Each structure stands twice: as structure tokens, then as C-alpha cells.
Amino acid sequence: MRADTALPPVVILCRPQIGENAGSAARAMLNFGLTELRLVAPEFGWPNAKAVAAASGASAVMNAVRIARDLPAALDDIHHLYALTARRRELLKPVLAPGEAAARAVELAGQGRRVGFLFGAERTGLTNDEAALADALVTIPTNPAFSSLNLAQSVLVMAYEWGVRRWTSKTSPPLPKPASKAEVQGLIDHLLAELDAIDFFRATDRRVSLSLMIAQMIERRAMTPAEVDLMRGIIRDLAGGRRARRDQA
């Protein structure tokens, strides 16, 4: 079974307190192809107008939301559970990064397993008893000096990591073919000939060093600040001739 035919993971919000967050979570989920949202004993009513507004049209998720009276009821068909938790806990569980958990989830889903991502209440997070039901904990690495991801943002990160593995195709458009060496050399020769014609280099030793710089710049295709200055000097001198001509006209 391939990941794209397997059932995607379920998102479970445990005792969520703010309706809007359930809607934002639904929107975040659907962006990455997650469609099953379960709410365990929500503190708000359902259906919920603020949730619908925040879902921004993610009706495929919103219409299928399942309300469960407690966490075990929400987990009835789940084989593998990953619990998102910001705090370091005393539980003897592996702690994974979101990307690691998503990689395992994709693999397990490909084997026909049902995977759940579990998120705690906005203010208090998961209790130890709730997190104990998980196979592993997942911690989003954040700035130790400022950790304030909200519930929907945490769902977004987890859904994104799933989506990266679900939607990333190796179909980056082909980059244009670079010029051949002969074409590039032709450009360099052309430019040097024109520059010689207006005596841009003024002295033989300047020509040696500057023509090497020009050739390298064009050949290597990455410009340093000095190279930009040089290019501008070239244009100025070339255009200076044009300007002088216009003044004479």
C-alpha cells in the first residue's frame, strides 16, 4: 500500500477550549491533505460558528468532525498515537521531532495502520495520563526564550510535516540549459573587443588583470561587489560614448 492510497493520520484535539482553534486546525489540516478531526470533550458547542469562520472553507474536514466523550473513545481505531507536547515529561517514551514522527506516520499508513496525532488543551496541554496513551511524544523545537505556538499552529506544523512527505513530488521544472563554453567565450571575446576599441583598459597590465576578472566573472556566473563596480564602469564608458554622440547631435 502506498502512502497516497493509505488513510491519512487523524488529528485529535483533547479538551479544546476555543472553537476558533478547531476551525483553524481544520484549515491547516486540509492544506496538507489531513481530513479527519476528532474533538474530545470540547469546552465549546458543536457545530460552532467561530470554528466554521476560522476553517475558511475546509468543509471536507468540518463536516466529518467527530466528537468523543473521552480520549479512549476517540482512539478506538487508532493503532499508533503521537502526542504533541511542549514540556519535557517524566514519561518513559521516545521523544521525536515532528519530521521524524511524520516519517513514521507515512510508513505506518503505508502498511494500512491508522495513525493519530494528539494535541492537548490550549492552556494546560496534555495530562500525564493522556500522554501516557501515546507511543511516542513529539516536541516542536522552538526558541527557548519564546515558546508560544498556539494549538492551531502546532497542528499546522505536524500537518505540514505529513504533507511534505505526502505531496512533495520530484517534478521541479528543469532549469534552462546553460550557455556552452563556446558561447560564453564568444561573449567574453565580443566584450573585450569592444572595450579595446574604446581603450577601456588604458594600460597593458590593467588589461591583463581586468580581462581575467571579466572572463572569470562571466564564466563563473556569480558576481562580487568589485565585479559589479567593474561592470558598471564598463557600461559607463560604453554609454559615455553614446552620450557624447547625442550631445554632439
Add this chain to the structure above:
Amino acid sequence: MRADTALPPVVILCRPQIGENAGSAARAMLNFGLTELRLVAPEFGWPNAKAVAAASGASAVMNAVRIARDLPAALDDIHHLYALTARRRELLKPVLAPGEAAARAVELAGQGRRVGFLFGAERTGLTNDEAALADALVTIPTNPAFSSLNLAQSVLVMAYEWGVRRWTSKTSPPLPKPASKAEVQGLIDHLLAELDAIDFFRATDRRVSLSLMIAQMIERRAMTPAEVDLMRGIIRDLAGGRRARRDQA
């Protein structure tokens, strides 16, 4: 220079329309250690009460927000720019996943480079001219049937990918420093001004397409055969003026 002592990337919001999104972006950024936010010609006033509320205490970011009148002004010290764009574009740029862009950004920051992540306006995204200033495009892989990440969510994904790598980067030997975006933009502006003066483009629609091609060519720093031909045409026309002058003398 280690990544944790290097300057983290700058987040640039181009013509943002909703103050709240700037605040949410600031909050998302600081969660992953990004502190520099620049707003290009925002459609809302600044300081902005709704932005402050949405920032949820991310004052380290909010107090340092810089307002720029246009995009080049916001890029003056940026060496490498990654443009977040949902749409497939006709630009000849590499398209990276957020994780790939973040990996490059960590490496470049470790070499003392300043990296920018560029985000377009909420409703319209980046224009081609804006995206043309980037070294690469970044596309967040989403569900083709439902792609509605908002601006702050996109910033969150990019900041998250930076944060994931922030603590685990390896050092690699420094490459020569490239020209800053301001220097490169100066070169492009200079060239276009000189070309306008000699009526190189001849028609408005030719100027639109060719000036984008020129900007991309100089910005992307790799030339295609067609671009070599164009460059030769430019030099020929510029030098033609000089030659005519010499013939008159």
C-alpha cells in the same frame, strides 16, 4: 562562524494588507528564533494595534520592525533571497521545498551572509518583478484540492524549517561573498536606464519582457544561450552609439 552566532534570516513581507498578519508573523518568527521583520509599503499604519495584539508578546520582533518604501530598499543588505510563492511561475529559477531553502539559509548564515525570506501580498502574492529578485523560489507543498495557507501560516512554516536546523548546523568553508541585493539591483537599474536612453527596447511590451529577462539573468547569475544573445545585442547597441560618434569625429 557558527549558525548560532550568525545573523538569522530576515523576513520581508511585500505590500502586506492586514496588520494582524504582520503580528502573527512576528509571533511565528520568534518561536523559532527569527527576529528581523521588514514590511515593504504596508497597506496599514504602523505601529498597529491589531498587529501588537496578534504578536502575543513577541516584542523583540515588533520593536525592531523596519518599514521600507519599496522592495529594493528592504533588500539593501541581503545577499541571498528566497521568495515564497504558491503559483507556478514562468521564471527561470530553481524551486525549493521549505526544508531545502532553510538548509541553504543555515549554511549561508554560517558563512556570514544575510539571507531573506520574501512573502507577497495576501491576495495577490508576489509580482513577477518582485519574485525575479530572488535567487530561488520556495513552494510549500500543499494539497492541490485545498491550498489556502494564509500569510502568517506560510511564515510559520518557513520559520519552523529554519528553527529545526538552527541548532544542528555544520560549518562549511566560506565562499567569496556575493554582491548584495542592493548592489545587484543598482547594476540592473543602471543598465536599464542606459538602455532606455538609447531606446533599446523600442516598444513597451518588449521592455516588459526583456527587462524581466535582464533582471533574472543578472540576478540568477547563470546565462542561457538566449541570454548571451541578448547581452551581445545590448553591447552592440551601446557600442554602436560609441562607434557612430567615432566615425563623426
